[in-house]
């Protein structure tokens with residue numbers, strides 16, 4: 001289980017996250033609902049050890065993210081897709097990530113297939129639509145076959161077919177025992193899941 005307890009983050013006078021507590025449990029999709037600027041992305045970045053909280057704690061199966069060995073095998077994340085190198089192909093990007101995390105190369109084609117990007121895998125990501133970048137981000141999150149998935153606004157840029165696809169995928173992942181956190185500013189996106197909001 002991931003346990004977020006009394007998490008707070010201040011940037012100067014701005015309270016980006018204010019004493020937030022929730023859990024992410026294996027086998028369950030948890031919807032993380034809040035309006036733009038409510039602090040969802042900041043919370044997820046803190047859960048991944050990318051930022052330090054001003055207060056509170058995050059434990060992943062009892063341990064802070066920074067102490068996990070092979071973290072991609074524990075937690076996979078979809079964040080803002082702008083960090084992808086636009087000169088690389090989708091496959092090259094995933095192969096680089098796999099190689100640098102001790103994940104077998106064969107897993108790359110598996111996850112490309114899972115997200116429906118096989119036919120576009122050799123193209124530079126600079127030519128990808130926002131929806132394709134989201135799919136690549138989901139492939140990225142799934143690469144280490146992690147126990148937990150933290151997906152920040154995964155429906156952004158997806159067309160209705162893509163939105164239905166991500167819902168089905170999350171259902172299957174939870175059925176397989178994964179704990180999934182999915183953030184959105186839209187109630188309609190998370191109302192089907194167990195929901196935490198503020």
Ligand SMILES: Nc1ncnc2c1ncn2[C@@H]1O[C@H](COP(=O)(O)OP(=O)(O)OP(=O)(O)O)[C@@H](O)[C@H]1O
Pocket residue numbers: 011014015016017034035036037038039040041042043185
């Ligand atoms: N590095 C930063 N420095 C200063 N303020 C920040 C920083 N990161 C986030 N904030 C502020 O913290 C608040 C929460 O931002 P955050 O991006 O976490 O919200 P969000 O719920 O993910 O919003 P959105 O749905 O628009 O992505 C906002 O007021 C934002 O301006």
